[in-house]
Amino acid sequence: MDAQREEWGTRLGFLLAAVGSAVGLGNIWRFPYVAWDNGGGAFFVPYLFALLTAGIPLLVLEYSIGHRFRGSAPLSLRRLHRRAEWIGWWQVVVCFVIASYYAVIVAWAAAYTWFSVGTAWEGDPNAFFFGDYLAVSDAGTFGGFRLGVLVPLVLVWAVTLVILGAGVRRGIERANRVLIPLLVALFLVIVVRAVTLEGAALGLQALFEPDWSRIGDASVWVAAYGQIFFSLSIGFAIMITYSSYLPRDGDLTGNAFIAGFSNASFELLAGIGVFAAIGFLATARGVPTEEAVSSGIGLAFIAFPEIISQLPGPSGLYGVLFFGSLVLAGLSSLVSICQTYIAALQEKFGMHRENAVVVAGGGTALVSIVYATGGGINTLDVVDNFINLFGIAAVGLVEVVVVAWLLRELPTLRDHANATSDLRLGRWWVVSLGIVTPLVLGWMLLDNLRLTLAEPYGDLPQRFLLVSGWGVAALALVAGILLSRRSWPEEVTLQRPADPMPRRPEGPSS
Amino acid sequence: MSTSAIVTMVFGMVAIWGGLAASIALTLRRSRASRTSAPPR
Numbered sequence: 001m002d003a004q005r006e007e008w009g010t011r012l013g014f015l016l017a018a019v020g021s022a023v024g025l026g027n028i029w030r031f032p033y034v035a036w037d038n039g040g041g042a043f044f045v046p047y048l049f050a051l052l053t054a055g056i057p058l059l060v061l062e063y064s065i066g067h068r069f070r071g072s073a074p075l076s077l078r079r080l081h082r083r084a085e086w087i088g089w090w091q092v093v094v095c096f097v098i099a100s101y102y103a104v105i106v107a108w109a110a111a112y113t114w115f116s117v118g119t120a121w122e123g124d125p126n127a128f129f130f131g132d133y134l135a136v137s138d139a140g141t142f143g144g145f146r147l148g149v150l151v152p153l154v155l156v157w158a159v160t161l162v163i164l165g166a167g168v169r170r171g172i173e174r175a176n177r178v179l180i181p182l183l184v185a186l187f188l189v190i191v192v193r194a195v196t197l198e199g200a201a202l203g204l205q206a207l208f209e210p211d212w213s214r215i216g217d218a219s220v221w222v223a224a225y226g227q228i229f230f231s232l233s234i235g236f237a238i239m240i241t242y243s244s245y246l247p248r249d250g251d252l253t254g255n256a257f258i259a260g261f262s263n264a265s266f267e268l269l270a271g272i273g274v275f276a277a278i279g280f281l282a283t284a285r286g287v288p289t290e291e292a293v294s295s296g297i298g299l300a301f302i303a304f305p306e307i308i309s310q311l312p313g314p315s316g317l318y319g320v321l322f323f324g325s326l327v328l329a330g331l332s333s334l335v336s337i338c339q340t341y342i343a344a345l346q347e348k349f350g351m352h353r354e355n356a357v358v359v360a361g362g363g364t365a366l367v368s369i370v371y372a373t374g375g376g377i378n379t380l381d382v383v384d385n386f387i388n389l390f391g392i393a394a395v396g397l398v399e400v401v402v403v404a405w406l407l408r409e410l411p412t413l414r415d416h417a418n419a420t421s422d423l424r425l426g427r428w429w430v431v432s433l434g435i436v437t438p439l440v441l442g443w444m445l446l447d448n449l450r451l452t453l454a455e456p457y458g459d460l461p462q463r464f465l466l467v468s469g470w471g472v473a474a475l476a477l478v479a480g481i482l483l484s485r486r487s488w489p490e491e492v493t494l495q496r497p498a499d500p501m502p503r504r505p506e507g508p509s510s
Numbered sequence: 511m512s513t514s515a516i517v518t519m520v521f522g523m524v525a526i527w528g529g530l531a532a533s534i535a536l537t538l539r540r541s542r543a544s545r546t547s548a549p550p551r
Contacts, residue, residue, distance in 0.1 A: 041518025048525055201511050208515040208522070254537035261530035268526050422537065 005070060006168040007245050013173035014250070015258055018242055020176040020332030021233045022263040023183070025105060025300075028329060031267040032207065032274040033295030034227050038220040041210035046224035051264055054440065055228040057432040058396075059239060059256035060425065061403065064413040066243035067252055067420065069497065072343035073237035074484065076244060079496050081407050087399055088344070090480030091237035094391040095340040097476055098236075099364045101380045102337060103160070104371040106330035107153035108133075108301065109323045114152075116308065116319025125305035135374050139382075140464040143374020150372045156331070157365040163335050164342060165357045168245050172339060176332055183328040184266070186321050191269055193318060194276035197311070203279020206289040207271055222447065225440040230388065232263055233333070235396025237340040244343075253421035274299070277307045284310045297377075300326060338364065350489040378460070379468050385457055386469035389448045391476050397441040404434045 008014040035043045069076035074088030111133070115121060121128035130136050137143030163175045194200060214220050233239060243252070281303065282292035294303045300323075308319040338361055345356045371380045403409050410433060414425045457465055488494060511519075 041515060041522065044518060044522045044525065204519065205511045205515050208519040209512060210514055210518045251537060254533070257533035258530070258537060261526065261533050264526045265530045268522055 005245070007247050009169045009173055011250070011255070013169070013177065014242065014246055015255060015262075016176040016180045017172055017332075017336065018239065018255065018259040019262045019266075020180050021238050021242065021336030022231065022259060022333075023180070023266045024231070024233075024329050024333035025102075025326060026231050027263065027267045028270045028274065028326065029296050029299045031227060031231065032271040033293065033299070034223055035271055036207050036275070036293060038223045039211045039214035039217075040206070041208040042212050042215050043220065043224065045215060046221045047227065047264075050221070050224040050228040050440075051260055053428070053432040054225055054437045055232050055234070055264075056256050056260040057429050058229075058234040058400070058437060059232060059260055060253055060417050060429065061400070061410075061413060061433055062234060062239035063243040063246075063250075063252040063256055064417045065403075066240035067246050067250060068413065068416045070244050072244065072347050073240040073340060074344050075347050075488075075492065076240050078484075078488075078494055080403070080409060082494075084402055084407065086481045086484035087395065087402060088237065088240075088480075089483040090395050090477055091235070091240075091399075092341045092344045093476040093479045093483070094236050094387060094395060095238070095337045096360075096364060097383065097387050097391065097472060099334060099337045099341075100367040101371050101383055102330065102334050103156050103365070103368045104149065104153060104376065104380060105297075106327055106334060107149055107156045107372070109326035109330060110152040110156060111148055112301065112305070113320055113323040113327060115305075116316050116323055119305070119309055119316055119319065121305040122309060125302045125309070128305070129301045130377075134377055136377055137374035139375065139378035139460050140468075141375045143376075145369070145373055146376070149376070150369070153365075153368060153372050156334070157361070157368070159331065160334055160338060161357055161361045161365070164338055164361055165354055167353060168339075172335055175335065179328050179332045183325055183332070186325045186328070187266070187269060187273065190318070190321050190325065191273035191276070194273045194280070197276060197280035199279040199281075199283025200276035201279065202282060202289050203275035203277065204272065206279070206293070207275035218443075222440065222444050226393075226444055227267075229396065229441070229444075230392065231267065232260065233336065235399060236392050237344075238336045241340045241343050242336065249420065251421045251423075252417045253423040253425060257423065278303070281307045281310065347492055348483070348486065348488060350491070378464075382457060382460065382465060382468040383472050386465075386473045387476065389445070389452070390470075390473040393441060393445050393448070394473075394477075397438060397445055400433055400437050400441065404438065410434060 008017070035047070038046075065076050065080060066073075069079040071079060072088070073091050074085050077088040078085035115133075133146075133148055135143070135146060163171045165171065166174070195204070229235065243250070246252075246255075278292050279289055282289040285292060292303070304322055305319070308315050308322070311318055342353070342356045342360050345351055345360050346353060349356075351359070370376065403413070410430050414429055418424050456462060457469060
């Protein structure tokens with residue numbers, strides 16, 4: 001099986017796919033708000049610190065695991081140590097859960113690209129989104145299917161499964177070669193238009209005005225680490241899977257720096273575009289900027305439609321560009337999330353790619369229909385919150401602690417990265433992963449646990465939270481453990497590979 | 511925009527976009543250097 005393993009066609013192809021995975025909806029609708037809410041311009045100091053002490057080190061760690069052990073997350077971790085496989089399966093099941101609702105948000109964005117043509121939300125974007133479009137019913141109720149969500153959802157899954165079915169080089173790499181440059185081009189147009197709007201400077205002032213008094217606040221640092229952790233697609237199998245298709249001489253550390261800074265660069269661009277538009281909205285409403293700020297679904301599907309309606313000139317075109325960018329960013333991330341469990345199923349069950357795509361991708365598509373109902377947005381909101389806080393963050397922490405402290409594999413993996421890379425990892429990498437990252441992730445997890453236990457999320461019924469929130473997060477762990485108990489096909493080599501990498505000549509240390 | 515906001519905006523741009531440019535330049539330069547120093551196959 002290993003002899004036939006696919007590889008990326010080019011280094012650029014891998015980098016575009018890795019950046020495509022990292023750059024998602026969170027870059028556009030989460031980063032600007034988090035930066036504004038945590039000290040504005042002062043936030044860049046903890047943000048850059050977190051990028052260098054957690055984001056890039058974690059990227060190198062996952063690239064090294066995938067590249068050295070050349071398998072999906074479960075197989076790579078199984079080869080790392082026989083008792084580490086369950087972590088890989090836990091990550092893969094988390095990906096399955098995320099893909100099931102992430103596709104629905106991409107479908108909303110696709111629908112809104114269409115609605116933009118005639119600004120269908122004219123008058124009251126809030127009532128249009130929750131009432132006319134989603135026709136939201138009570139939490140925990142089914143509420144019937146919503147055709148406006150179901151139709152674009154089918155299209156999103158069709159595109160995603162076609163890309164995945166074509167394979168790593170012919171499907172994922174080719175798609176990202178189109179999606180990412182197009183996304184950057186569209187977003188540049190959005191930003192240029194946004195910063196030339198009346199009131200844009202007020203929005204940028206709100207985003208960049210530094211509040212240095214916040215720099216000593218621990219919650220600001222945790223927010224910076226959280227933003228880096230959640231936006232870089234680390235800790236949940238994607239980067240392990242993608243790097244397993246790198247050729248033997250792939251430059252792991254160099255790639256991690258480029259991917260990490262590319263993601264941060266897009267976030268900064270998104271921050272400028274979003275806050276310039278918010279400044280315009282505040283000016284149009286005649287209110288202070290703070291009253292116009294929003295994030296997440298509220299920013300994308302309520303605030304932006306209002307901004308689009310207020311724009312002078314052909315405003316529908318701006319809407320097409322904005323929601324089109326959301327679709328592109330979402331699609332490239334969705335493909336990477338699905339690839340994690342498709343690769344794992346191929347290896348564990350000896351399936352051909354096409355069959356794995358139909359079974360796993362098709363299965364996720366069926367599950368995602370649950371969110372295309374009247375009660376779907378409530379379920380989506382709860383599942384998203386719990387799987388992020390107690391799925392991704394928890395499994396990321398477990399991965400780092402197990403690799404760094406229980407298996408003590410950091411020196412081996414550092415040697416592997418150094419053997420493949422021109423940029424050499426020094427002591428900072430071991431300290432970052434062995435001490436800084438576990439401490440911050442552990443703190444984040446405990447703090448979120450405390451907050452969630454103290455107050456029911458979104459004031460929703462406890463029973464609903466127990467099933468859709470805690471239940472789904474726990475199920476991911478249990479399913480991961482159960483999947484790891486199944487034996488591998490005979491043709492899959494489980495032995496830890498001997499180090500095949502000839503050392504590169506010594507270069508300057510980074 | 512206030513001076514402090516402009517300064518932090520420029521700092522963010524230089525640090526992040528400059529970091530990306532430096533990563534690409536450094537990686538490409540070293541890749542070329544290691545290719546030219548490798549023995550002929």
